[in-house]
Amino acid sequence: MKALVLREFGTMAVEEIDAPTPGAGEVRLRVRLTGICGSDLHGFTGANGRRVPGQVMGHETVGVVESVGACVDLPVGGPATINPVVGCGTCEACRAGTEQYCPTKRVIGVDATRTASFAEYVVAPASNVLPLPSAMPEAYGALVEPLSVGYHAAGRGAVGPEDRVLVLGGGPIGQAAAIAARRLGAGRVVVSEPHEGRRGLCRALGVDVVDPGAGPVGEQVSSLLDGPASVALDAVGASATVADAFASTGLGSRVVLVGMGMPKLELDAFSVSTGERALVGAFSYTSREFAETAQWVGTVPPQLSDLVEREVTADQAPAQFAELAADSAVLPPGKVLVRFS
Ligand SMILES: NC(=O)c1ccc[n+]([C@@H]2O[C@H](COP(=O)([O-])OP(=O)(O)OC[C@H]3O[C@@H](n4cnc5c(N)ncnc54)[C@H](O)[C@@H]3O)[C@@H](O)[C@H]2O)c1
Ligand SMILES: [Zn+2]
Ligand SMILES: [Zn+2]
Incomplete structure (x- = not known):
């Protein structure tokens, strides 16, 4: 599959890598659109120290459920987004639904050992996959993650x-x-x-x-x-x-x-x-806040139409990263999304 690989800090490349296969309890999404986050730009430049060369980033995504592993009861073919915060599922924080406090949480798009969303396919635990209504504009699905950050911040206040x-x-x-x-x-x-x-x-x-x-x-x-x-x-x-x-x-x-x-x-x-x-x-969100935000986005609130600046293709993405990272004065008002299918 095609993926955006962080070759070295400051250089991104479109490469063919093996597509991930969903294990038991996991879901594979065919990625449609993934948003470029400020943290991806800092990961690209190496400024935040939270990304490593060789990895695939991408945590703000919308795709289509393409296949599921054993023990997953989720219909294939429908649109969905991913809550990228993958908790261990068993610690006190996870049991309370506050996965952001899980001491062993792994964040899709940050943790280099997990598959991530600047690629044609991404695998996530079924409990992190949130189906979306087919009728909504698909780009809105990629906004659920950043909207959840804002929702959590407002909730913390x-x-x-x-x-x-x-x-x-x-x-x-x-x-x-x-x-x-x-x-x-x-x-x-x-x-x-x-x-x-x-x-x-x-x-x-x-x-x-x-x-x-x-x-x-x-x-x-x-x-x-x-x-x-x-x-x-x-x-x-x-x-x-x-x-x-x-x-x-x-x-x-x-x-x-x-x-x-x-x-x-x-x-x-x-x-x-x-x-x-x-x-x-305030840091990330709880799984409940993410789910509430996904549900709210599914109601197609009119103000979301202003939040997307433009889409670029995967092939245009390396140049787009370089341009956005080079100069904060060129920051577009809204989100730039990378289209994978
Ligand atoms: N806590 C979390 O979970 C979480 C999640 C995502 C992002 N973040 C952080 O949130 C911050 C914002 O993210 P973003 O994607 O919107 O970044 P961004 O860089 O796109 O936006 C920051 C904005 O702040 C404006 N700004 C700069 N100086 C200002 C000032 N003195 N007064 C008012 N505005 C000013 C800039 O013009 C810019 O539009 C970043 O630091 C990012 O790392 C935190
Ligand atoms: Zn982000
Ligand atoms: Zn945990």
Whole structure:
């Protein structure tokens, strides 16, 4: 089968490799589309140290159930997406449905020992395969994973109808967080994003936007929301955005750190202590949140149509990776998807 292999950091190649076969309890998907994630770009450059040369990446995918191993009761032929977080299934965290805490979890597209989705076929445990309605636009299936990250972040911030929400960063994860805040009932959502095209996309999602370069974010947010935000979802993860989150939220508010832009942050400790802000981390999602998001995406919410920028073929993908990784100024507002069939 055709696969995108990370030859060395900075070089991707389309290669013929053996197609994986599904073992007992596993499902093989014929991949249709797989999204390029920021973490794939950092894996491509070697910046995040979580990918290794020789591996196939890809964790945001939609495909068709093509064959199943023994003991799998899933019809073949229908569209499906994959929850890439594969827990051991038996530890306390997995039994609680919080596979993100499983000490031996393996993430499809990250773990080099697992088959992954920048390829014509991928194999996953049946419990990680979520069937989707045939009638929905297939590209939406590749959005379930990043949308689940945003949904989990909003959930970690306990976002509800009473909240005024600020999202820092309007990339795919910030977009997902803003959509999730709306999905959880928040009527007032503002996204802070310097990139004009991405502000435009967020506006099309029906949320307000501010440009952090246009003046103090706290003041801009306060004037849009008629007061400070009660929750901030930081989908950048830099000292500057945490500072903006503190400046834009009131005493006793929640600040969720889902962005991982910097491994170390400088932050104003008193905004947490005397300001009683709860600073909460968010990483991936629970299996329930992923399933709820897949189900929601299956209802074909209208705002999803803005999230996909373009599709490229597998043969165009190596050049696309190089282009996207080379210059953050060329970041497209929406997702780039690679088509495999
Ligand atoms: N915790 C998780 O589970 C998880 C999962 C996926 C991604 N991430 C992380 O989330 C972050 C966002 O992911 P993405 O795919 O949207 O990345 P991205 O790079 O496409 O988007 C980040 C956005 O932040 C904007 N930005 C930069 N500086 C800013 C500032 N000072 N104020 C406001 N916006 C600013 C950029 O213009 C860009 O649009 C990344 O750090 C990524 O590693 C975390
Ligand atoms: Zn991702
Ligand atoms: Zn486990």
